[in-house]
Amino acid sequence: MSRDQSLDTLVIHAGTGPDPATGARQVPIYQTTSYQFRDAEHAARLFNLEEVGYIYSRLTNPTVAALQNRVAALEGGAGAVCCSSGHAAQILALFPLMGPGRNIVASTRLYGGTVTQFTHAIKRFGWSAKFVDLDDLDALRDAIDDDTRAIFCESISNPGGYVTDIPSVAEVADAAGIPLIVDNTLATPCLCRPIEMGATLVVHSLTKFMTGNGTVTGGVVVDSGKFDWSASDKFPSLSEPEPAYHGLKFHETFGALAFTFHGIAIGLRDLGMTMNPQGAHYTLMGIETLALRVPRHVENAVKVAEWLENDPRVTSVTYAGLPSSPWNETAKRLYPKGAGSLFNFAIKGGYDAAVRMVDALDLFSHVANLGDARSLVIHSASTTHRQLTEEQQRAAGAAPELVRLSIGIENPDDLIADLDQALAKATS
Numbered sequence: 001m002s003r004d005q006s007l008d009t010l011v012i013h014a015g016t017g018p019d020p021a022t023g024a025r026q027v028p029i030y031q032t033t034s035y036q037f038r039d040a041e042h043a044a045r046l047f048n049l050e051e052v053g054y055i056y057s058r059l060t061n062p063t064v065a066a067l068q069n070r071v072a073a074l075e076g077g078a079g080a081v082c083c084s085s086g087h088a089a090q091i092l093a094l095f096p097l098m099g100p101g102r103n104i105v106a107s108t109r110l111y112g113g114t115v116t117q118f119t120h121a122i123k124r125f126g127w128s129a130k131f132v133d134l135d136d137l138d139a140l141r142d143a144i145d146d147d148t149r150a151i152f153c154e155s156i157s158n159p160g161g162y163v164t165d166i167p168s169v170a171e172v173a174d175a176a177g178i179p180l181i182v183d184n185t186l187a188t189p190c191l192c193r194p195i196e197m198g199a200t201l202v203v204h205s206l207t208k209f210m211t212g213n214g215t216v217t218g219g220v221v222v223d224s225g226k227f228d229w230s231a232s233d234k235f236p237s238l239s240e241p242e243p244a245y246h247g248l249k250f251h252e253t254f255g256a257l258a259f260t261f262h263g264i265a266i267g268l269r270d271l272g273m274t275m276n277p278q279g280a281h282y283t284l285m286g287i288e289t290l291a292l293r294v295p296r297h298v299e300n301a302v303k304v305a306e307w308l309e310n311d312p313r314v315t316s317v318t319y320a321g322l323p324s325s326p327w328n329e330t331a332k333r334l335y336p337k338g339a340g341s342l343f344n345f346a347i348k349g350g351y352d353a354a355v356r357m358v359d360a361l362d363l364f365s366h367v368a369n370l371g372d373a374r375s376l377v378i379h380s381a382s383t384t385h386r387q388l389t390e391e392q393q394r395a396a397g398a399a400p401e402l403v404r405l406s407i408g409i410e411n412p413d414d415l416i417a418d419l420d421q422a423l424a425k426a427t428s
């Protein structure tokens, strides 16, 4: 190719081709746990990372590898590691960076499950998180200390649909010599390419828009390949000899692919949070239509958000694509193709009316998911953000009076009609 392919082409072709063994044009589901070695020497070389190849499907599998290559290409990364869920991806991303006593600085505006994972679960590893409003760059700088090993944020945040000024946050990360990890689940590479804005690592819940039809639970970590892991003594897992590989130094040996190799050879090998080949296959199928689906999601979200904002029964709409949003300027500047399709709204009558609204909707499915082709609804404070304190809920954009919508790709008039009848019931 004489020029870089566009995203519309990459979603269909990147990382895959006809199957080398059979010519099968679609990526086959390699439903196997193991791969026959040519001989003992071959097996030993693979186990020593002296030769790249397939050993055992907890580490690598050709169907999963195809998905890894595709997502890496979509995000403009050097490599990617798929895993069993978006939550697994977050641990897989942090694992090589952290150690007992180390911390991350994370945005207050995150998916509730992530706030819980960072508040409670990671403490069991001796890690901790400090939550900061990333719009306040001075507060971010102040929160970083000698033990901080990463900054973590969502490009477009769940559930508020707020947007993060990734280039500004990346500048702070650079100055501190630590990586910026961006969860790009809600934006997808169609709306945001965090690596181009300075992110070191990108994580996704593939469960959402990437698969796009609610059939797969999966995650991925994409490495930009640009971070110098040897520039300081902060990242010994990548820069120092690895005892579990006879003293191999990942950064020295694999260069831009150090994080990816570590994610597979240590992360998946030892943590075992592997993606299964069927899940990878379905996700590849889903990604083929990503570049068609996402613009339609955004177009519908704008129509629904505008309609809601103009309805006197509605008291607020948080969509960053609306001029009334405090994040609208940032959205227009950094997310010109749209601010996604997930947002909150509140109606007259507060919490009780919000709950009635959820129950009254018909076409919207009441589920704990987002990014499906179907429109979805949930009351975040009592579900996805339930484990948070009310202060954390409000900071995350999940206040008790808010209802979260994930706008699908149906006809927008049908969605608006459903909201109209539900509003009538909820506010009567």
Ligand SMILES: Cc1ncc(COP(=O)(O)O)c(C=O)c1O
Pocket (backbone or CB within 6 Å): 085, 086, 087, 088, 111, 113, 114, 154, 158, 183, 185, 186, 204, 205, 206, 207, 217, 218, 219, 370
């Ligand atoms: C923004 C975001 N990141 C990560 C996750 C976790 O993903 P998974 O459910 O695939 O573990 C979610 C789940 O809702 C999410 O919304």
